[in-house]
Amino acid sequence: MLTRLYIDNFRCFVNFEHRPARRQLILGANGSGKSSFLDALLMLRQVVAKGDILDEFFILSQRTRWLGQPKLTFELEAELDAGRYAYRLVIEPWGEPPRSRVASETVHLDDRPIFEFIAGEVHLYNDRFERKVTYEFDWHRSALATILERKDNQRLSRFKQWIGRLFCFRINPFAMGPRAEGENLYPNLDLSNIAAWYRHLVQADPKQNAAVLDSLGASMDGFSVLQLEPAGENVRLLVAEFAHGGERASKFLFNELSDGQRCLICLYTILHFVLAKGSTVILDEPDNFVSLREIQPWLMAVTDTVEQGHGQVLLISHHPEAINQWAPKSGVQFVRDGIGPVRVQEFRGDPESCLAPSELVARGWERE
Amino acid sequence: MRRYLYRLGHSRHDIRFEPLPSGRGCGEQWVRERYALAVRAYRARSARAGTALIIAIDADAGDADRRLRQLREALEQAGLATRTDGEAIVHLIPKWSVETWILCLSGRQVDEITDYSQEGDVDRLIPTAALTFFEWTRVNATPPARCVPSLLSAIPEVRRLE
Numbered sequence: 001m002l003t004r005l006y007i008d009n010f011r012c013f014v015n016f017e018h019r020p021a022r023r024q025l026i027l028g029a030n031g032s033g034k035s036s037f038l039d040a041l042l043m044l045r046q047v048v049a050k051g052d053i054l055d056e057f058f059i060l061s062q063r064t065r066w067l068g069q070p071k072l073t074f075e076l077e078a079e080l081d082a083g084r085y086a087y088r089l090v091i092e093p094w095g096e097p098p099r100s101r102v103a104s105e106t107v108h109l110d111d112r113p114i115f116e117f118i119a120g121e122v123h124l125y126n127d128r129f130e131r132k133v134t135y136e137f138d139w140h141r142s143a144l145a146t147i148l149e150r151k152d153n154q155r156l157s158r159f160k161q162w163i164g165r166l167f168c169f170r171i172n173p174f175a176m177g178p179r180a181e182g183e184n185l186y187p188n189l190d191l192s193n194i195a196a197w198y199r200h201l202v203q204a205d206p207k208q209n210a211a212v213l214d215s216l217g218a219s220m221d222g223f224s225v226l227q228l229e230p231a232g233e234n235v236r237l238l239v240a241e242f243a244h245g246g247e248r249a250s251k252f253l254f255n256e257l258s259d260g261q262r263c264l265i266c267l268y269t270i271l272h273f274v275l276a277k278g279s280t281v282i283l284d285e286p287d288n289f290v291s292l293r294e295i296q297p298w299l300m301a302v303t304d305t306v307e308q309g310h311g312q313v314l315l316i317s318h319h320p321e322a323i324n325q326w327a328p329k330s331g332v333q334f335v336r337d338g339i340g341p342v343r344v345q346e347f348r349g350d351p352e353s354c355l356a357p358s359e360l361v362a363r364g365w366e367r368e
Numbered sequence: 369m370r371r372y373l374y375r376l377g378h379s380r381h382d383i384r385f386e387p388l389p390s391g392r393g394c395g396e397q398w399v400r401e402r403y404a405l406a407v408r409a410y411r412a413r414s415a416r417a418g419t420a421l422i423i424a425i426d427a428d429a430g431d432a433d434r435r436l437r438q439l440r441e442a443l444e445q446a447g448l449a450t451r452t453d454g455e456a457i458v459h460l461i462p463k464w465s466v467e468t469w470i471l472c473l474s475g476r477q478v479d480e481i482t483d484y485s486q487e488g489d490v491d492r493l494i495p496t497a498a499l500t501f502f503e504w505t506r507v508n509a510t511p512p513a514r515c516v517p518s519l520l521s522a523i524p525e526v527r528r529l530e
Contacts, residue, residue: 218381297380300370307495324387354394 001312002166002280003084004077009069011036011062014341018332023306025326025347026316027361028334033342034316035170037334038284042168042189044074044089049164050186051145054100060093064341071103078162083110085159087144094139101139107159114156117143126152167274170284173262178254180228180236191266195238195254199228201273208272215268215301219294220261224249240265259289267298275302275311287319295321320358327357335367369424369460371498376529388425395425399438404446410457411448420456420529424466426485432461432518458525463518472516473497473504480516 002020007013012033028034043059046052063072076087085107092103107115109129116123122143124133132152137143149157168189175192183200184193191197202209216223222244228236240257243249254262267286275281287295299322302313315322323331331347345367350360360366373383388398403423410421427435439459443450451457462469465485472478474493484490504511504519505526511519 218379293381296385300380300383300385304371307491325385328387328389349389351389351394354389354397356389 001079002076002314003079004075005037005041006073006075007040008073009064009067010040010059010072010074011064012336012339012342013037013040014064014067016342016344018344020312020314020332021330022312023303023326023330024314025322025331026314026334027318027323027327027331027347027366029336032334032336034334035284036342038168038170038282038316040074041166041282044076044087045163045166045168047089047142048087048144049160049166051141053141054091054102055140059091059100060098066339076163078159080158080162082155082158085109085162086111087159087163089142099140102142105142105144107144107156109155109159114153114159115144115147124153125156127155162280165274165277165279167270167279167281168284169266169270169281169286171263171266171286171288173259173266173289176254176262176266178237178239179231180238182234194262194266194269195228195236198226198238198269199236201269202228205273205277208276211272211276212265212268215272216265219264219268219297226265227251260291260294263289264294264298268301271298271301271305275313276305278311280312280314282314282316284316285318286315287317287322292321295319296325299325318361320356320362323358323361324356327361331357333366369422369498371495372501372526375498375502395428395435396438399425399435399442403439403442404448407443407448407451407457408446410455414456420458422458422460422529424460424462426465427461427463427518428465429483432463432521435459435461456528458528460522460525461518462522463516468516469501469519469522470494470497472514472519473500477514478516480518 001022004017004019007016013036026034026037043057047054059072070093072091074089078085088106090103091100094101102117105117106113112129114125114129117137120136120139122135122137123131126132144160147153147156147160167187169191170189172190172192175190176194178195180195180199182196183203184196185200187193187197213225222242223240224243225241227239227241229239231237238254239251240254241249241251270281305311306313315326317323327347328349333345333347334342335345336342347357347366349357350365370383370385388394406421410419413419425435436459440450463480464483467484467487467490468478468480470490470493471484471487474497478484503509504515505523511523
């Protein structure tokens with residue numbers, strides 16, 4: 001699981017450190033950095049696992065405005081079966097006009113180096129922590145992204161697999177369509193490729209799909225099944241089938257469902273296909289479109305999954321249901337003084353007033 | 369409690385969980401302000417649909433009788449009849465806090481003199497503790513001698529759910 005994230009000189013994060021729990025609710029006022037936290041994690045994931053070049057993220061323009069400091073630093077720590085991994089990426093401007101490049105990128109396992117990319121030079125280590133190979137590499141992208149799994153780098157590969165299974169979501173039902181023109185191995189941030197991702201998931205793990213359908217059956221009246229129906233060469237359409245009593249079933253294209261129904265399908269897909277498989281999931285306001293009746297059952301299902309030792313979930317939410325359920329035991333607040341840097345505080349509540357956590361937040365008393 | 373209800377065959381959609389704000393005196397305040405409302409809602413609905421009301425409230429430093437008295441008084445003040453034997457209104461009142469019960473159900477030798485509310489890492493014990501609670505509360509089951517009195521008194525309470 002993700003045990004630490006450190007960010008320096010990125011948007012509102014200056015010397016920022018957060019040590020998330022296995023299940024955590026992130027609270028905070030608008031502009032307190034919650035969504036930027038997710039963006040930072042997503043960027044790291046895309047750079048390290050997907051191999052995106054740094055300039056695609058316009059990263060230099062996202063440096064903290066008032067700091068005037070050239071370098072950005074990101075650090076990730078994860079506790080995995082092999083031990084404690086620490087990843088560090090330092091980005092600096094170079095050339096005219098300035099482009100972003102990797103000043104250093106390192107991975108340590110229990111404080112011992114297993115990968116280094118410093119000043120344009122990659123140093124590879126084997127599983128016995130011995131430095132084996134050195135070569136030059138393009139400074140404008142992560143060198144770690146290009147390392148292939150081999151017999152002698154299993155420790156490093158384990159970290160790469162983990163970061164590849166770091167999932168960030170900002171669900172947007174308006175962006176979703178029913179067409180799947182192939183299988184997508186990874187979901188987009190807004191799940192605009194839900195049909196193609198779901199197509200991949202049901203192929204890869206049909207057993208989990210049964211759990212998704214069960215959960216959806218309990219959450220949507222009359223829901224019976226999700227199907228991928230052929231619609232041309234290699235094209236499938238994501239269709240939901242509903243039936244009432246003895247009536248004939250009716251089929252609806254995914255985009256004909258309500259915004260809330262589309263979100264529920266996404267939320268239970270994430271729960272059963274991602275979280276239950278042990279991944280770390282960060283969700284930004286997943287409850288926006290979901291009816292009040294459906295939020296608590298989904299939160300309970302997430303809690304059950306995490307308590308059974310599966311996965312890690314960081315939930316960013318303003319919803320009173322989420323706040324009342326999770327804030328007392330698992331809530332942290334992102335706070336800023338004015339437009340200053342972000343700090344993390346444990347949610348304390350107010351033992352004297354006995355007000356519900358969401359009521360404290362609504363009144364703005366939670367920081368007093 | 370949630371996991372225990374799953375074992376009884378209830379789904380997540382059957383359960384509505386209303387957490388009590390944490391803090392000194394919040395239990396008393398909830399009893400004063402919310403208990404009578406919850407009982408009124410239960411009675412109104414139970415006439416037309418299967419409903420149960422479960423109140424889980426820490427005894428803290430006092431005893432369970434003190435809490436039961438507060439609950440009775442809250443109903444009296446609201447002009448409501450006291451709880452009858454046939455009503456599925458369940459009072460679960462662990463001595464000090466629910467950690468006492470979780471540890472007891474997990475095989476630890478505990479007493480009701482010690483406050484275990486600050487014990488670390490209790491959450492991971494919850495799934496198996498819930499299963500044990502289910503076993504101990506089955507008809508004809510005999511809880512072991514180490515079962516603390518407040519937990520023992522929960523057994524007839526949860527039978528109200530049958």
